[in-house]
Amino acid sequence: MKKTGALLAAAALILSLGACQKDAVSNLSTEESRIYITDHDSTVNFSSYKTYSISDSVAVIDGNQSTKQLDEADAAYITAVKKYMDGMGYTQVTKNDNPDLGVDVSHIIKTSTGLISYPDYWGYYDYYYDPYYWGYGGYDYYVPYAYDVYTVREGALSIDLLDLKNAASTNKIKLVWTGVIRGEGIFNTSTADSQVKALFDQSPYLKTND
Amino acid sequence: MKQFRIIIGAALLLVIGSTAASAQSGQLKLDLNYNYSLPLGSFKSDLINQGSGRGFSGSLQYGINNKWAAGLGVGFQDYYQKYPRAVYQLDKTQSVSAVLTNSIQVTPIMAKGTFMPMGGKGAVQPYISVGAGASLVDFKQYLGEFTSNSKTSASFVAQGGVGVNIPFGRLSASGIKIGADYNYVPYKNFGYNNLSSVNFHAGVFFPLR
Numbered sequence: 511m512k513k514t515g516a517l518l519a520a521a522a523l524i525l526s527l528g529a530c531q532k533d534a535v536s537n538l539s540t541e542e543s544r545i546y547i548t549d550h551d552s553t554v555n556f557s558s559y560k561t562y563s564i565s566d567s568v569a570v571i572d573g574n575q576s577t578k579q580l581d582e583a584d585a586a587y588i589t590a591v592k593k594y595m596d597g598m599g600y601t602q603v604t605k606n607d608n609p610d611l612g613v614d615v616s617h618i619i620k621t622s623t624g625l626i627s628y629p630d631y632w633g634y635y636d637y638y639y640d641p642y643y644w645g646y647g648g649y650d651y652y653v654p655y656a657y658d659v660y661t662v663r664e665g666a667l668s669i670d671l672l673d674l675k676n677a678a679s680t681n682k683i684k685l686v687w688t689g690v691i692r693g694e695g696i697f698n699t700s701t702a703d704s705q706v707k708a709l710f711d712q713s714p715y716l717k718t719n720d
Numbered sequence: 721m722k723q724f725r726i727i728i729g730a731a732l733l734l735v736i737g738s739t740a741a742s743a744q745s746g747q748l749k750l751d752l753n754y755n756y757s758l759p760l761g762s763f764k765s766d767l768i769n770q771g772s773g774r775g776f777s778g779s780l781q782y783g784i785n786n787k788w789a790a791g792l793g794v795g796f797q798d799y800y801q802k803y804p805r806a807v808y809q810l811d812k813t814q815s816v817s818a819v820l821t822n823s824i825q826v827t828p829i830m831a832k833g834t835f836m837p838m839g840g841k842g843a844v845q846p847y848i849s850v851g852a853g854a855s856l857v858d859f860k861q862y863l864g865e866f867t868s869n870s871k872t873s874a875s876f877v878a879q880g881g882v883g884v885n886i887p888f889g890r891l892s893a894s895g896i897k898i899g900a901d902y903n904y905v906p907y908k909n910f911g912y913n914n915l916s917s918v919n920f921h922a923g924v925f926f927p928l929r
Contacts, residue, residue, distance in 0.1 A: 520924045524754045530774050532800040534823040535865050542805070545864035546817040655813055693864050712807045712815045 541701075544693030546708040550715065551654045551686045557718045559675060562600045563609035564588060569638045571631070572619040576638045579617075586702035587615055591669055593703070594710040599718040605644060611686070612644045612672040617697065619665055631668065632685075641683055644674055652682040667691045669709065671716075687716060747783040748791075751897050752776065753923030757797045760916045763905075767801065767822045767912060774798040777901075777921055779832050780928075786839040793832035793851050793879070797919070799824040808863075818863035826905065826915060828855040828877045836885070844884050847899070851879040855905050857915060869910045878904045885925060894926035 535543075568584035570577050580588075591613060592602060603609050616638065618631060632653045641649045651672075671687040689709035695701065710716065755775035759768045775798065781791030803820045810816055830853030838845050855877040861869040883899015898921070905915040 521752050524752050524776050524923055531798040531825060532774065532823070534800065534802075534821045534860065534862050537800075537802065538819065538821070538865055542802075542819040543865040544818075545866060547810075547814065548816075549814040552813045692866070708817050712817050 540693075540695040544691060544696065544705070546705070546712065547690045547692070548709055548713050549655050549688050550713065551684065553654070554673070554686045556686075556716050559610035559673075559718055560601060561603045561607070561609045562595055562611040562613055562671075563603055563605040563607070563674075564591060564595075564613040565615065565639075565643070569614065569616045570619065571616055571634075571638055576634075583697045583699045583702060584615070584617065586699040587667065587669075587706065590703040590706035591615060594706055598710065598716045608674075610673075610675040612674045612683075614639050614668075614670045614672065616668040616670070617665065618668060635685075644672065644677075644683065646674070646677050646683055649677060650682050652680075652684045654684060654686075665692075665696060667696050667705075669706070687713065689713070748780065748928045749783065749789065749893075749925055750778065750780050750928055751923055751925035752778040753897060753921035755795065755797060755919045755921045757799070757917045757919045759799065760918060761914055762912065763907075763915050763917065767915075768799040768824065770801060772797055772799045774800075775919065776923075777919070778923075781832060781834060787836050788833070789836075790831070790833045793828070793830045793853075795826075795828045795919075797826045797917070799826070816863055821862040823860045823862070824915065825858040826855050827857075828879070828903065828905075829853050830877060830879060832879075840885075843890075844886055846884050847882070849879070849881040849883075849899075849901070851877075851881075853877055855903075855915075857905070857907055859907075859909060861910070871909055873907075873909060875905050875907045875915070883921075894924070896922070897925045898922045 566588075567578040567580040568587065570579050595613065596602065600611065605612070616631075632651070635651045635653075639651075641647055641651065667690070669689045670685055673684040673686045677683045689706075691705050691709070696705065753776060755777050757772045757775055758764075759771075775796055777793065777795035779791055779793035781789040783789045799822070801822045805817060805819050807815050807817045808820070830851035832849060832851035834847050834849040836845055836847045854874045856872070857875050858872045859870065860867060879901050881899055881901035883897060885895055885897050887893070887895035901919045901921065903917050903919060905917070906913065907915040
């Protein structure tokens with residue numbers, strides 16, 4: 511009977527030691543949970559662009575509703591984007607000074623399906639961003655590349671570079687670069703700079719000649 | 721997968737509980753072991769470069785004679801690896817910066833045979849074993865907190881092992897088992913081609929009535 515008890519204890523110990531499983535997601539810190547995705551039009555030579563203008567607020571996309579806002583975190587993102595655009599050699603101008611690139615920053619809460627799907631996001635782009643804002647009312651946006659379809663039930667932040675330099679000659683506003691941040695704790699003033707830095711660091715082809 | 725492990729564990733405990741280890745010369749023997757696994761080859765270089773102490777194995781074998789036994793072997797091993805943040809090229813124009821995590825659970829179920837050259841005699845009884853069967857593989861790869869690759873599939877597994885049985889006493893049919901197994905698992909998914917490993921194990925063996 512003693513031996514049976516000892517064997518039972520040994521078996522229980524073996525199972526308790528060996529049957530556990532490490533959960534991948536719960537072992538991530540907030541920083542580690544985030545991913546930074548970039549995509550661009552490979553036919554574009556970014557050194558052909560010299561100037562940019564950035565929208566003065568962030569588009570908040572919630573379902574099929576879109577509003578503009580500028581809270582502390584939004585301002586931190588816009589400041590960071592300016593910093594790293596300048597770092598890439600671009601010069602900021604007003605939108606009335608014929609910028610080569612337009613920069614939009616979007617805070618996506620959810621799309622109309624309740625999930626974030628980037629093809630959906632681009633499908634509604636002219637709804638979120640009236641081309642009139644950039645001085646090209648009536649033009650269509652054109653996306654020459656496509657991300658893998660990611661769908662999640664949480665927020666994301668997207669930064670888009672638009673080719674305004676060639677809009678008039680092509681009758682469309684082409685997206686030439688997109689950076690997307692996803693994961694936990696995105697909308698945070700203190701980490702906005704480092705998150706934007708990650709997007710620009712992995713896109714060295716954005717560098718233009720001063 | 722978790723339910724499956726609980727069922728295996730509960731079944732083994734029930735069997736143990738229902739049979740006193742009476743050290744009789746029973747022909748049906750059960751062993752239950754704690755496993756520490758070291759990935760090998762491209763499993764180590766591409767997926768998991770750390771050892772895993774989260775595993776167990778067991779077998780139920782019938783003594784054909786005093787040197788040979790054959791039966792069924794099962795096991796479970798959890799592998800986990802988190803790589804530091806890096807930039808991965810997803811296609812020609814798309815990049816992602818992420819902490820990449822691999823989470824792999826392997827559950828082999830095998831036909832198994834054991835040869836004991838000393839015929840079950842002696843204070844330390846060496847053995848060699850072979851096994852072959854199927855391994856249920858639950859593979860998940862994460863970029864940050866997002867699943868990028870996920871698949872549950874079955875793969876062939878072949879196993880060769882060596883070790884020793886150390887009976888509790890001169891006439892005891894129960895004892896401690898210590899050994900190592902080489903597991904060949906030719907896993908073919910997501911561009912990976914093997915989940916082979918060496919598993920070191922320590923546990924107990926005992927006869928069933």
